[in-house]
Amino acid sequence: xxxxxxxxxxxxxxxxxxxxxxxxxxxxxxxxxxxxxxxxxxxxxxxxxxxxxxxxxxxxxxxxxxxxxxxxxxxxxxxxxxxxxxxxxxxxxxxxxxxxxxxxxxxxxxxxxxxxxxxxxxxxxxxxxxxxxxxxxxxxxxxxxxxxxxxxxx
Numbered sequence: 001x002x003x004x005x006x007x008x009x010x011x012x013x014x015x016x017x018x019x020x021x022x023x024x025x026x027x028x029x030x031x032x033x034x035x036x037x038x039x040x041x042x043x044x045x046x047x048x049x050x051x052x053x054x055x056x057x058x059x060x061x062x063x064x065x066x067x068x069x070x071x072x073x074x075x076x077x078x079x080x081x082x083x084x085x086x087x088x089x090x091x092x093x094x095x096x097x098x099x100x101x102x103x104x105x106x107x108x109x110x111x112x113x114x115x116x117x118x119x120x121x122x123x124x125x126x127x128x129x130x131x132x133x134x135x136x137x138x139x140x141x142x143x144x145x146x147x148x149x150x151x152x153x154x
Contacts, residue, residue: 034127047123048134050110050135055144063108065108065109066108066110067085070122071090071114071141075114076088079145091121105132108135109126109135110136111135112137112144115139115142116136116143
C-alpha cells in the first residue's frame, strides 16, 4: 500500500464514522418536553409567575405556602426576610437530596431571589423533576421591596 491509498482510506473512514452529538440527547429531549408549552401567550402562564401584590395578599391571608429563598447567605445578611415557612437554600444546594426532601409536595412553593432570574431557573427545574405547585415571585425581592410601603405592608 502506498501513501495515497492509506490517505484515501483514512479520509474515507473519517466520513464513515457516525457523528456523536456534543450534548446529552436524552437530557435535551427531556428539556424539549419541558419547554413545549412555552409558546405565544401560553409562555407567561407556563412560567407560573406570581405577582407581588398577589404574593403579599396570600401571605397576609395566611395561605399555606412555602417560600424558597435561593439567595446566598451573604445576600440574606444584607436584605433578609422574615416570612413564615421560608426555606433558605442557596441555588447551588437546592438539588441535593437532603434539601429536595425538605420541599413539600402538598403546598404551593414560591421561589424567590434578588430579581427573579435564579428563581426562574430553580422553579422550572423543580417542575421538570416532578414538583407541580412551584411558582416564581415576579421581579424577586427587588419588586417586593419596591411594592411595599407602610400602607401596603400592613
